[in-house]
Amino acid sequence: MPARAAARAAAVLAAAALALPLAAAGAAQAAEMPQGEFNWAGDQGDGFDDQARWYGPGTGDKIDVTASPDHRTLRVVITRPGDSWTMDLAAPAGQALAAGSYADAVKTPEMPGTVLDRPSMFVNGYYGGCSTLTGSFGISELVFGEGTTVKKINLFYEQDCDDRSPLKGYLMASDVTPPKPVALGVTVNGNGKLSKTGGATLNGTVTCTKPVKVSVGGSASQEQPKFVQGGFRVEVDCVPGKTIAWQAPVRVHTPETDTPFIKSERLKVFANASATDPDLGTYIVASTDKWVKLR
Structure with missing residues (x-):
């Protein structure tokens, strides 16, 4: 050379x-x-x-x-x-x-x-x-x-x-391809639990595509002689590939906080699952609604 x-x-x-x-x-x-x-x-x-x-x-x-x-x-x-x-x-x-x-x-x-x-x-x-x-x-x-x-x-x-x-x-x-946003899923079981004091407990599941802390919340309402409505919220740690159970008590706020729920075939429940994407920092929400039997 x-x-x-x-x-x-x-x-x-x-x-x-x-x-x-x-x-x-x-x-x-x-x-x-x-x-x-x-x-x-x-x-x-x-x-x-x-x-x-x-x-x-x-x-x-x-x-x-x-x-x-x-x-x-x-x-x-x-x-x-x-x-x-x-x-x-x-x-x-x-x-x-x-x-x-x-x-x-x-x-x-x-x-x-x-x-x-x-x-x-x-x-x-x-x-x-x-x-x-x-x-x-x-x-x-x-x-x-x-x-x-x-x-x-x-x-x-x-x-x-x-x-x-x-x-x-x-x-x-x-790799400059942005990560995919987390996908959430939420369900509400068709049977709720009525306590002796007139309280209600709901349950269901959440799913996710990334490990995140999921907040599950929403409202439950009944048509009695009066319209009775309450809210619920709970946090669960979600794991990708698994179905994670949640359970939350409903707190009545309409018309009066001490108005009890009663046995019913038609408790209307609206539920949201929300989380902040750990990669993108965006707020993700999944929603569902369900008629629940309260027994």
Whole structure:
């Protein structure tokens, strides 16, 4: 390699090594490139040392990162008009990828489903082709989302492919899709309990898609010789995927606080379940109504 090319390559790789910490720490830069940044530097087989840095959708570039269901492998596809790169990373058999260093990596197996006892990788650009390689990668941050999604990743990589000079660079990417709002569900059981003193107790269930504290409240009314109405409220801790029971006494406030409820086939109940979304900070409400037998 000519001395000038070697010096230029060394300068490029030094700049790439410094770029990731600065990019990861800079909030303003992250706002300009909400989807990520990909950098490569090295010999891609055309006889010249080269380097490039790709950004997110603001420049027409796109970075997609997906994981296998067991989180052992990652597939990265970086595209821009007229060009594309791919990156495959895998932890050794029986392990999930996580923040840390992965040395002595070999080329990603070409046979789908092949699992190795050592790390594997392959960063492949426009030139393509590579029969064997040795490499390493270090993950400084990795946050998985639901299923095969990846919410955030920061990593360095280096691979020595056949007779080319080493390819080095970094990837930083974050999922800018806003989290889904929490969904609530509420039910009121069709049978209420009348106490000996004329009080009423209602019960039902709540469901949610995120762990939240749910406030269940509403009103219950009867048409007696007088119109009697009361209110109820209770808080429960809701767990996603479970049906959580609630129970609450009704406090009469119309027409008089000491007016009792009576046995009835038609106690009209309106109920609301409300919570503050822990991710979005928004207030979510679910409602229902029910005719309840009071016995």
